[in-house]
Amino acid sequence: MAYDSAATRARLLDAAYGEFVERGLAGARVDRIAAAAQANKQAIYAYFGSKEGLFDAVLAARLSVLADEAPFDPDDLPGYAGSLFDALAATPGLIRLTQWSRLERADATPGEIESHQEKARAVREALKLPDDLAATDILEIVIAIATTWSNMPPGLKAARGVSASARQQVHRATVVAAAKAVCQAL
Amino acid sequence: MAYDSAATRARLLDAAYGEFVERGLAGARVDRIAAAAQANKQAIYAYFGSKEGLFDAVLAARLSVLADEAPFDPDDLPGYAGSLFDALAATPGLIRLTQWSRLERADATPGEIESHQEKARAVREALKLPDDLAATDILEIVIAIATTWSNMPPGLKAARGVSASARQQVHRATVVAAAKAVCQAL
DNA sequence: CCTTTCCAACCATCTAGTTGGTTTAAACGA
DNA sequence: TCGTTTAAACCAACTAGATGGTTGGAAAGG
Numbered sequence: 001m002a003y004d005s006a007a008t009r010a011r012l013l014d015a016a017y018g019e020f021v022e023r024g025l026a027g028a029r030v031d032r033i034a035a036a037a038q039a040n041k042q043a044i045y046a047y048f049g050s051k052e053g054l055f056d057a058v059l060a061a062r063l064s065v066l067a068d069e070a071p072f073d074p075d076d077l078p079g080y081a082g083s084l085f086d087a088l089a090a091t092p093g094l095i096r097l098t099q100w101s102r103l104e105r106a107d108a109t110p111g112e113i114e115s116h117q118e119k120a121r122a123v124r125e126a127l128k129l130p131d132d133l134a135a136t137d138i139l140e141i142v143i144a145i146a147t148t149w150s151n152m153p154p155g156l157k158a159a160r161g162v163s164a165s166a167r168q169q170v171h172r173a174t175v176v177a178a179a180k181a182v183c184q185a186l
Numbered sequence: 187m188a189y190d191s192a193a194t195r196a197r198l199l200d201a202a203y204g205e206f207v208e209r210g211l212a213g214a215r216v217d218r219i220a221a222a223a224q225a226n227k228q229a230i231y232a233y234f235g236s237k238e239g240l241f242d243a244v245l246a247a248r249l250s251v252l253a254d255e256a257p258f259d260p261d262d263l264p265g266y267a268g269s270l271f272d273a274l275a276a277t278p279g280l281i282r283l284t285q286w287s288r289l290e291r292a293d294a295t296p297g298e299i300e301s302h303q304e305k306a307r308a309v310r311e312a313l314k315l316p317d318d319l320a321a322t323d324i325l326e327i328v329i330a331i332a333t334t335w336s337n338m339p340p341g342l343k344a345a346r347g348v349s350a351s352a353r354q355q356v357h358r359a360t361v362v363a364a365a366k367a368v369c370q371a372l
Numbered sequence: 373c374c375t376t377t378c379c380a381a382c383c384a385t386c387t388a389g390t391t392g393g394t395t396t397a398a399a400c401g402a
Numbered sequence: 403t404c405g406t407t408t409a410a411a412c413c414a415a416c417t418a419g420a421t422g423g424t425t426g427g428a429a430a431g432g
Contacts (some may be wrong), residue, residue: 024212040377041380103289140338148323154293188396229412366417375432376407377420385422392413
């Protein structure tokens with residue numbers, strides 16, 4: 001059997017994603033990650049340097065994927081809210097990973113900050129706002145609206161007599177309507 | 187010096203709040219909590235049973251305080267959003283504690299679920315909505331809007347030339363306006 | 373033969389929880 | 403009233419693992 005370091009690295013990233021989504025950085029165990037990836041623990045340190053390095057690599061990779069799945073459109077923030085909702089509904093681990101990162105790392109990554117600033121500038125131009133601060137407020141509120149469902153604990157989502165899929169669609173419609181209302185009002 | 191178990195318990199809860207806010211359940215250390223409380227580690231197990239029991243006690247106590255500081259008013263959701271914003275701005279640790287809990291515990295506590303259901307029913311009546319699900323959506327979206335600022339990493343909040351206090355007031359006004367827009371539209 | 377990739381055991385430290393006491397002050401009986 | 407007993411509160415050391423990271427190799431293939 002030939003060695004394949006790219007395959008090992010990819011399996012480690014996938015296994016690490018699962019472990020970090022579930023337990024965060026402090027709660028994750030490198031032994032479990034290695035076992036799930038069917039790789040040796042030492043490979044984690046060879047490829048990523050440390051447990052924290054692995055976490056940062058996973059986060060960067062997954063945020064990049066999310067950006068592809070929910071492309072940003074400053075001229076259609078309600079539409080963006082809807083597609084962001086869809087992307088997060090399709091991969092529920094993503095919001096958890098982001099939340100762990102917010103809690104366990106000191107600040108957003110430079111990539112996240114830069115991406116946010118680009119979006120804020122685009123929103124400012126699209127909505128003819130006075131400054132980047134107002135754009136930041138609207139942008140972050142729209143994102144908060146879009147992620148409300150993903151952030152809700154299961155106990156608050158429970159709904160008798162309605163399928164999960166139908167319930168989710170109703171919420172999606174509310175998200176888009178709320179985002180639209182916010183954009184028109186501000 | 188007389189023993190005072192009530193005082194020891196209170197100091198442990200305060201010290202634990204600081205430690206859990208900063209590092210969550212898995213990342214917190216009972217030795218650090220005991221040291222910060224100037225109490226013996228064994229007292230934690232005597233009063234709370236376990237590290238997890240301590241976490242749950244801290245969460246219950248702090249959510250109770252928040253409910254007092256931001257009283258719920260179904261007839262004035264924009265006003266509620268504003269006062270929730272104020273309460274969280276005054277004690278930034280609270281949103282972090284809630285986030286750790288969402289990630290590290292399986293579901294919302296029974297108290298949180300019951301409190302949410304009461305609020306949803308009140309919103310349904312106040313806004314003449316067809317069902318509790320629509321009320322849940324509006325309620326959770328309003329709360330998401332109110333907590334946007336507290337959930338933002340420092341790197342996204344940065345604003346040159348504006349004091350933090352002024353920046354926060356501007357955002358607060360946007361929160362209330364957004365909540366109002368959402369309530370009127372849905 | 374050499375480099376890359378991988379392995380299993382190891383290490384030094386950390387950790388939640390336990391234990392066998394000591395200290396404090398109230399209760400009690402002579 | 404005072405000495406002893408008792409219960410509550412507290413202490414420091416301990417235990418039995420767990421853990422991130424390292425090391426001295428072996429395996430694979432160019």
